[in-house]
Amino acid sequence: MAGDLIDLQDVVRGGGADAMLDGGDQDCGSGLLLSLTAAMRRLEPGQVLAVGTREKSVLVDLPAWAGLAGHDLLDVVEGVAAGDRVRPEWRLRIRRGGAAPALQFTTGNAVPLGERLWLQTNFHCNLACSYCCADSSPQTQARIMPPELARAAVEEFAAGGGRELLLTGGEPFLHPGLGEIVAHAATLVPVTILTNAMVFARGARRAMLEGMDRDRVTLQVSVDSATPELHDSIRGAGSHAKAIEGIRQARALGFRVRVAATLGPGDIGQVGPLHALLDELGIAAEDRLVRPVAEEGAATSGVHISLDTIEPELTLTVDGAWWHPVGITNPHLKVSDEPVPLGPILNVMRDVLAVQAAGTAQGRAVFRCT
Secondary structure, eight states: OOSSBOOHHHHHHTTSOSEEEEOTTOOIIIIIHHHHHHHHHTSOTTOEEEEEESOTTHHHHHHHHHHHHTOEEEEEEEEEOTTOSSSEEEEEEEEOSOSSOOOOOOOOOOOOTTSEEEEEOOSOOSOOOTTOTTOOOTTSOOOOOOHHHHHHHHHHHHHTTOOEEEEESSOGGGSTTHHHHHHHHTTTSOEEEEEOSOSOSSHHHHHHHHTSOTTTEEEEEEOOOSSHHHHHHHHOTTHHHHHHHHHHHHHHTTOEEEEEEEEOGGGGGGHHHHHHHHHHHTOOGGGEEEEEOBSSTTOSSSBOOOTTTSOOOOEEETTEEESOGGGTTOGGGEEESSOOOHHHHHHHHHHHHHHHHHHHHHOOOOOOOO
16 A cells, blocks of 8 residues: 555554564665664564665565565555655565474576576466466456467577476466467477366367377476365365366376465465375375465565566566566566567576676675774
């Protein structure tokens, strides 16, 4: 929300925080980080600090610091600075970590740029998940990628040494030309389709699935919990049962199935039961992924995503190219207004990485006083 006067004392009095820190005009490099660290040390694990700031760069730097320090950014509220109704002020709430065992998300090494390609085949979906980074739903404009565009992109990708193609949406199985896209792409590179597994039980989509090469195509299905309560609260009533049935159908057809769960910091209790369910379904340990919610698309909270915080994975939509599939609704992560050719897009991304690496290598200066 925006436009209200921010009063940190009101936040504390109202029970929204246990302590407050007015950062004023300081940025994280000019003193705020020291004050913030000292304030957090005075809190017990699980307690919340409300931070006020009039410095916009803090909105990027503080979430990154919180993640590195093991704390949770709860929310950010924009208002108007007291005594100054022209300049904005922001209030951030941070919960000190350590109150409970941390939820362990799946990690891995960065994939070299150019070896992995994502195609956003379409944006419309049969579901409207509350944290969807693409902000997809049945009402979303479809923005369907033509098969000829997908063909051109995949051919250039494979010719340049690409090793892995991932198709996502929306729900890719709502794309009427998905079978054509997959049939061509699978002759060049292995293909993974991210799906909710709810729409290929019968009819033309079932025939489309049955026609895909089991040796070259993997399905990645979203399942957030072992029981319907959490999953259905995010994705819609009945979606959990249909997803599990879809997994059983795909495995019965001979497909490799991966399962991805998207969880928040408070969902640690879901992990054990979910693994038990996946054992029952026959999902291999290496085919399980637990990832955090990203603050993109429909999500109102989650992991902060920026050029500085996330490794690039080239992602194409019908109307452009993006730094990473999680950021395809974020205009700051759009690399190009044209999805092809890939060469110039990859060059821009490599230039950004080179500048970031140079900044990291430069490090801190030594200021001699003796």
